[in-house]
Amino acid sequence: MYIVSQPKPLTDEQQLRLSQVNAAIAPPGYLSFLQRFGEGTYRGWMNVQLPDPEVLKPFAEYDLWEHDGNSPITQEQIAQCVAIGTTVDGDFLAVHPPTAQLLWLPRHADQIKALSLQPGEQDDEETYAFVMDEIYSWVYGSGREGGVYYEPWTGSRNHMFLRLPPGEGQLSLEELSGMCRLAFPPDFIEESLYSCHLFYQELGGYVRFNYANGQEAAIMYEQDAGQTCKTMEGWLLSKGCQPI
The missing domain is CATH 3.30.310 (TATA-Binding Protein)
Structure with a gap:
């Protein structure tokens, strides 16, 4: 994976936030990826961010998604979700700690989806790159062509x-x-x-x-x-x- 610029190290406060994430719930490699490369954008598509338990809370009050028998969570449970990424199109990638689910909250569709990922052989930063490629293939129905690169947010x-x-x-x-x-x-x-x-x-x-x-x-x-x-x-x- 090509790294566009020198990653910006996480601050002590950011490291603390990351250490409070349940590694059993986070996607494989997510924690080590952030620790090594910091926040940034993967392949011009997925923004890799520190876990944020606040950003999705207001969405529990909006009827943005259908919540029928096929929905993995209720509308009220959106407030319990912890966002860990967004796409450039405005989709959310989040974990729901009470049910240990990895969720996809789409910007331009009305169904929240639970993501089932293939378990990786090891939990390292490269593993999370494969996870994001797997999510892309699931969302768009095909693999992403072109080079693999990561653009750290240096400020x-x-x-x-x-x-x-x-x-x-x-x-x-x-x-x-x-x-x-x-x-x-x-x-x-x-x-x-x-x-x-x-x-x-x-x-x-x-x-x-x-x-x-x-x-x-x-x-x-x-x-x-x-x-x-x-x-x-x-x-x-x-x-x-x-x-x-």
Whole structure:
């Protein structure tokens, strides 16, 4: 698994919160994953967070989900759930300590689901990465393609957005990303039909090309990598990009 930037160590208070989690209820590898890598985003999809017993309590008062005979918990029991992750789409991953269930509370569906995971051979940080991939396959019906990476929340991330305007004789974003990886060989690449991420340890981040949009490029970087960012920005401007 590629780690985008230096993880931010957990504070003593955060370590205490984590130590109070029942390891028998938490998903395999969840505790050791957070202890090693800290909070962050896995593969641009799942936000791995410290356990939060408060965030779901207000949802017990809203009729967001159906609670029939197929529901693993009642509406009132939502207040007992401890959130351990969210997706970029707004879904919740939570544990329900009284019943020792791992639950999926979807943003765009009306049924809460209990997740049954295959037991891992060992309980380490890599195990939780496999767990999240298994959840993705269950939610979307297929495995997630592309590279495996984790983006720690450092609190010192900066960003810069640029636009590649359309025009006769102008490069496409796909062509630009190909040229960029030749000019600046990346440490890791994640590419799909919709986007391309070129990762650089020197940046503590990546250069992103939004193929779906067709015009947007962005540089995500740590505060102490400003000079490297300026070098890449200058190169992108020389190829026709414009700052936003």
